[in-house]
Amino acid sequence: MDRKPDPREAYDFWLLDLDGTLVDVEWSYTREVFDRVGDRLGREFTDREVDVLWNGLTGSRDRQLEAWGIDPTAFWEAFHAEEDPEVRAEQTFLHEDAAFVADLDVPVGLVTHCQSYLTEPVLEHVDIHDWFDTRLCCTEETGWKPDPDPVESVMADLGVAHNGHRGVLAGDGANDVGAAWNAGIDAIHVERVGHERRGLCVLGDYRVQSFDEL
Missing domain, CATH: 3.40.50.1000 (HAD superfamily/HAD-like)
Structure with a gap:
């Protein structure tokens, strides 16, 4: 070959x-962000769900959110509100x-x-x-x-x-x-x-x- x-x-x-x-x-940063996003949305995220969304393991994150019954717009608003640029950079x-x-x-x-x-x-x-x-x-x-x-x-x-x-x-x-x-x-x-x-x-x-x- x-x-x-x-x-x-x-x-x-x-x-x-x-x-x-x-x-x-670092995983600790990712887990903490999703904990805070979950508080905003009134829904907990499992470690597997965090992994799937953060790494895009199933392709489209919006389609995955919809499959879990989560409104993508609401999720991304909460997600971006909880991400701190300086903290993320440090991690x-x-x-x-x-x-x-x-x-x-x-x-x-x-x-x-x-x-x-x-x-x-x-x-x-x-x-x-x-x-x-x-x-x-x-x-x-x-x-x-x-x-x-x-x-x-x-x-x-x-x-x-x-x-x-x-x-x-x-x-x-x-x-x-x-x-x-x-x-x-x-x-x-x-x-x-x-x-x-x-x-x-x-x-x-x-x-x-x-x-x-x-």
Whole structure:
């Protein structure tokens, strides 16, 4: 079987997800946030439910909330009200295997569902702000992965859209893979939580548990 080329050398540009891909948050912070959100909503969240929502294990978080009988709008209002940017940043750590991004000698973009008021303090805390030539925090206006619009917007900012450049998007969820393929670029799925915990296998052009495997 032919071996795939090293993606660090095969692509003209890189796009990356943030949470669960480059960084993660200490469990104690996540658990405390969901405890406070549960108080606001009058509903307790089990550890498994917290895991599913925080890591997007079942794909669309809104669909999962609806399946549990929770109004997504009410949930996100409570969730964003309980997240403290500085505390979250302090509880965030950088995955060691993500360090290769700093050495990429091609345009690099960030495409994340993490909101801007949280993303900027996190990038500063883990000192990776200068890794990216452009950044996009998804909103209702930009669209959400797996919609290709936010990916294509970042590609346009990098000057690599629809002009023959070969690119890749690396992320930890099925939505990242879908967004990459919908935008016509390759996808790397980095499985941080494990197939058993996720309950399924996410396909991608590359499937790794650590970027070191590349």
